[in-house]
Amino acid sequence: MTSPLEQKKIKIAGPSVVTANRTWDGIVVYRTAAKSWSADLSEAAIVRNSDEAKALLAESVADDVGAIGPYIAPVQVGADGKVEPGNLREQIRRTGVTIGQPVQV
Amino acid sequence: MYAYDEIDRTLVNERVSEFRDQVKRRLSGELTEDEFKILRLQNGVYLQLHAYMFRVAIPYGTLASNQLRALAHVARKYDRGYGHFTTRQNIQFNWIKLAELPDALADLAEVGIHAMQTSGNNMRNVTSDQWAGVAPGEIEDPRIWSELIRQHTTLHPEFSFLPRKFKIAITASDHDRAAIKIHDIGLKLIKNEKGETGFEVLVGGGLGRTPFIGKTIKHFVHGRDILSYIEAILRVYNQYGRRDNIYKARIKILVHELGIEKFSREVEEEWQQIRNSSLQIDDEVVEDIRSRFTYPAYEKLPHMPDELRQAAADPDFEAWRKNSVAPHKVQGYSIVTISLKPIGAPPGDATAEQMDALADLADKYSFGEIRVGHEQNLALPHVAKRDLPALWKALDKLGLATPNVNLITDIIACPGLDYCSLANARSIPIAQELTRRFANHELANLIGRLHINISGCINACGHHHVGHIGILGVEKNGEEVYQITIGGRADESAALGNLIGPGVKFDEVADVVEDIVEAYLALRERPEELFMDTVKRLGVEPFKERVYATR
Ligand code: HEM
Ligand code: SF4
Numbered sequence: 001m002t003s004p005l006e007q008k009k010i011k012i013a014g015p016s017v018v019t020a021n022r023t024w025d026g027i028v029v030y031r032t033a034a035k036s037w038s039a040d041l042s043e044a045a046i047v048r049n050s051d052e053a054k055a056l057l058a059e060s061v062a063d064d065v066g067a068i069g070p071y072i073a074p075v076q077v078g079a080d081g082k083v084e085p086g087n088l089r090e091q092i093r094r095t096g097v098t099i100g101q102p103v104q105v
Numbered sequence: 106m107y108a109y110d111e112i113d114r115t116l117v118n119e120r121v122s123e124f125r126d127q128v129k130r131r132l133s134g135e136l137t138e139d140e141f142k143i144l145r146l147q148n149g150v151y152l153q154l155h156a157y158m159f160r161v162a163i164p165y166g167t168l169a170s171n172q173l174r175a176l177a178h179v180a181r182k183y184d185r186g187y188g189h190f191t192t193r194q195n196i197q198f199n200w201i202k203l204a205e206l207p208d209a210l211a212d213l214a215e216v217g218i219h220a221m222q223t224s225g226n227n228m229r230n231v232t233s234d235q236w237a238g239v240a241p242g243e244i245e246d247p248r249i250w251s252e253l254i255r256q257h258t259t260l261h262p263e264f265s266f267l268p269r270k271f272k273i274a275i276t277a278s279d280h281d282r283a284a285i286k287i288h289d290i291g292l293k294l295i296k297n298e299k300g301e302t303g304f305e306v307l308v309g310g311g312l313g314r315t316p317f318i319g320k321t322i323k324h325f326v327h328g329r330d331i332l333s334y335i336e337a338i339l340r341v342y343n344q345y346g347r348r349d350n351i352y353k354a355r356i357k358i359l360v361h362e363l364g365i366e367k368f369s370r371e372v373e374e375e376w377q378q379i380r381n382s383s384l385q386i387d388d389e390v391v392e393d394i395r396s397r398f399t400y401p402a403y404e405k406l407p408h409m410p411d412e413l414r415q416a417a418a419d420p421d422f423e424a425w426r427k428n429s430v431a432p433h434k435v436q437g438y439s440i441v442t443i444s445l446k447p448i449g450a451p452p453g454d455a456t457a458e459q460m461d462a463l464a465d466l467a468d469k470y471s472f473g474e475i476r477v478g479h480e481q482n483l484a485l486p487h488v489a490k491r492d493l494p495a496l497w498k499a500l501d502k503l504g505l506a507t508p509n510v511n512l513i514t515d516i517i518a519c520p521g522l523d524y525c526s527l528a529n530a531r532s533i534p535i536a537q538e539l540t541r542r543f544a545n546h547e548l549a550n551l552i553g554r555l556h557i558n559i560s561g562c563i564n565a566c567g568h569h570h571v572g573h574i575g576i577l578g579v580e581k582n583g584e585e586v587y588q589i590t591i592g593g594r595a596d597e598s599a600a601l602g603n604l605i606g607p608g609v610k611f612d613e614v615a616d617v618v619e620d621i622v623e624a625y626l627a628l629r630e631r632p633e634e635l636f637m638d639t640v641k642r643l644g645v646e647p648f649k650e651r652v653y654a655t656r
Pocket of ligand 2: 519520521522525526527528529560561562563564565566567
């Protein structure tokens with residue numbers, strides 16, 4: 001997964017969200033339509049073209065105290081409206097490491 | 106062990122208060138992330154996929170038992186109950202909260218541990234041989250010089266904003282356990298004809314996107330001149346290093362582009378100007394540092410105690426002893442490597458319970474001292490041979506006696522896509538699967554010394570270029586693909602591996618490694634011919650044929 005940190009141009013191929021890490025504790029968060037952050041992907045604002053994406057990203061970047069390193073990430077939206085991460089990297093960010101941790105939490 | 110003086114303690118404590126204030130200002134919005142990033146990086150705080158990551162320095166790989174307990178405490182109180190030992194004598198915590206970091210740092214400061222210069226474009230933690238001070242035949246304890254360089258470079262303004270990160274490693278043994286040839290500067294302690302201590306200086310090693318093996322820039326630099334010589338190298342680097350292009354900013358690129366002759370002429374010129382300055386080190390300074398390293402009061406013990414003779418009848422003990430126990434410079438003692446590579450587990454991870462228990466074992470059996478090596482294993486440096494059987498039993502109970510040190514399952518792997526925001530592909534699950542494939546100890550022993558190194562992207566934190574078998578994760582059309590090299594090595598004969606062919610998919614990697622190993626077993630001339638020797642004798646071709654014939 002080419003790191004989105006190298007994301008230069010904003011070009012989206014399908015439904016996308018803006019994701020980042022919450023500033024005070026670092027957990028994965030998604031930008032919501034209510035201009036806030038949520039740890040729940042199902043609450044994320046979905047954008048479908050690059051203008052929308054640009055606007056959502058700009059608004060997210062401006063909220064620098066809330067979360068850091070925002071970028072646009074692909075999602076898949078099922079027929080039932082269920083939102084899933086669009087690639088392995090985002091899947092891992094959402095569900096955690098794929099390896100089992102030495103100490104279960 | 107090394108005892109910090111008042112200056113060090115004050116420095117570490119001041120740093121904690123400073124960082125506490127910076128975090129407070131960040132959380133209140135007074136500092137933006139852009140402003141804060143460089144500050145957090147100077148304190149070892151990265152952002153990974155799921156959380157912040159906190160990297161703590163273990164200077165020259167030496168830990169006291171109370172320091173290991175403090176690391177266990179941080180793992181338990183501020184993280185998820187474990188830590189990850191890395192290839193540069195650091196430990197990383199993967200789940201730390203920014204708001205709690207100042208407290209974690211303060212707890213560590215109480216035992217003299219800090220995270221200064223564990224990230225950012227500065228002089229990083231100076232690393233050394235994890236057997237320093239106890240390896241037979243060593244010129245002298247390389248940690249004395251590591252500490253001297255640490256003191257000189259810590260928070261040194263000239264080295265705090267370099268074109269890129271800068272890493273120094275030091276060894277004092279012929280067998281290089283510190284991988285000095287893949288560091289920006291590698292130092293090998295030697296004696297000249299007059300019996301004076303000095304260094305062979307290597308420069309320009311490094312892996313990453315453009316890997317290079319370090320080259321000797323000077324065959325002998327007297328100990329008293331080592332700071333001025335390093336400073337001269339850094340000045341030339343500071344002056345010419347490519348600040349405009351992150352991919353070309355490491356010193357290895359400069360050395361390569363200028364050529365080692367021109368580069369060394371530049372350094373020489375610079376050096377002549379500063380050599381006789383205050384950078385020249387008085388003997389007293391070295392002696393003062395030397396006196397702060399304490400060594401155990403060793404007993405006079407037999408070479409072969411009864412306890413060891415009796416335990417030798419137990420094949421499980423013997424299997425562990427053969428791979429984990431190494432000769433010590435003092436008769437009757439051994440150096441014991443503790444494998445952090447249990448079958449099926451992430452390489453280099455240790456739980457808080459294991460760290461605490463190991464600290465107790467170090468108190469009981471190793472004069473309270475623990476070492477951290479670049480292979481992501483730990484060591485107890487002063488174990489009386491008579492205690493080996495008891496120590497083994499205790500380690501086994503903790504899951505720390507896997508008898509695989511230096512074998513195929515002793516894998517070095519970076520965090521990869523499970524943790525790292527720069528990753529292209531996962532590393533740890535590949536390592537886990539490989540350890541399961543070669544879990545049979547007889548098989549692993551039959552194969553003999555074989556190092557597998559895995560990185561999840563071209564930054565090469567897992568040193569894949571210098572693995573006997575190197576595995577690099579890349580991304581192709583949204584899928585994880587792995588490129589496999591053979592023939593690399595990280596020791597005194599350091600070499601970069603050669604690609605065996607097109608990349609293979611996640612599910613195929615373990616099969617391919619099995620094929621390579623089967624080919625080796627069939628091709629080797631005798632059981633003592635190590636994998637490396639067979640690759641050297643025959644090249645990549647026969648392995649390539651074997652791997653791709655059926656794929
Ligand atoms: C997950 C957080 C990490 C990040 C973001 C990270 C980032 C990087 C980057 C960007 C480089 C390349 C620097 C350059 O060539 O200029 C690098 C190199 C390196 N990293 Fe990491 N790293 C991480 C974890 C680790 C770990 C866990 C280890 C040890 C197991 C490690 C050991 C190294 C080493 C030894 C190099 C030097 C390779 C060379 O000589 O170029 N890093 N790291
Ligand atoms: S090699 Fe790449 S994936 Fe692995 S830790 Fe380093 S930066 Fe991350």
